[in-house]
Amino acid sequence: xxxxxxxxxxxxxxxxxxxxxxxxxxxxxxxxxxxxxxxxxxxxxxxxxxxxxxxxxxxxxxxxxxxxxxxxxxxxxxxxxxxxxxxxxxxxxxxxxxxxxxxxxxx
Numbered sequence: 890x891x892x893x894x895x896x897x898x899x900x901x902x903x904x905x906x907x908x909x910x911x912x913x914x915x916x917x918x919x920x921x922x923x924x925x926x927x928x929x930x931x932x933x934x935x936x937x938x939x940x941x942x943x944x945x946x947x948x949x950x951x952x953x954x955x956x957x958x959x960x961x962x963x964x965x966x967x968x969x970x971x972x973x974x975x976x977x978x979x980x981x982x983x984x985x986x987x988x989x990x991x992x993x994x995x996x
Contacts, residue, residue: 902914902982902983902984905930906983909930911932911933911934912930912931912932912933913930913931913932913933913971913972913974913975913985914928914929914930914983914984914985915928915929915930915931915940915971915984915985915986915987916928916984916985916986916987917929917944917987917989918986918987918988918989919988919989919990921989921990921991922948922949922950922956922989922990922991923948923949924944924947924948924989925947925948925949926947929944931971932971933970933971933972933975934970934971934972935970935971936967936968936969936970936971937958937965937966937967937968937969937970937971937974938967938968940971941956941958941967944956944958944989948989950991953993953994954991954992954993954994955991955992955993955994956989956990956991957989957990957991957992958987958988958989959987959988959989959990960974960978960985960986960987960988961978962988971985
């Protein structure tokens with residue numbers, strides 16, 4: 890069972906959403922960027938830029954590399970609240986799946 894499947898067991902996820910109703914379950918998918926932590930429960934009122942700041946702490950990328958996050962192959966505005974993103978783009982498993990890529994920006 891993959892990491893995504895183990896997190897998305899409907900009964901377990903239902904318990905988590907009942908226990909934390911003001912949080913968004915987020916799963917990070919990345920092949921290009923090593924990420925130490927791939928599952929998050931993020932408050933709905935947090936902006937996407939703050940989440941990106943926290944996510945970058947769990948990555949092994951240099952300061953010269955730009956990190957880009959896509960939801961449904963779309964870039965998300967950094968000022969958008971995580972709850973709004975979740976309502977627009979949640980998956981069939983009721984999670985927000987974010988794909989992370991990187992790009993050299995200064996060289």
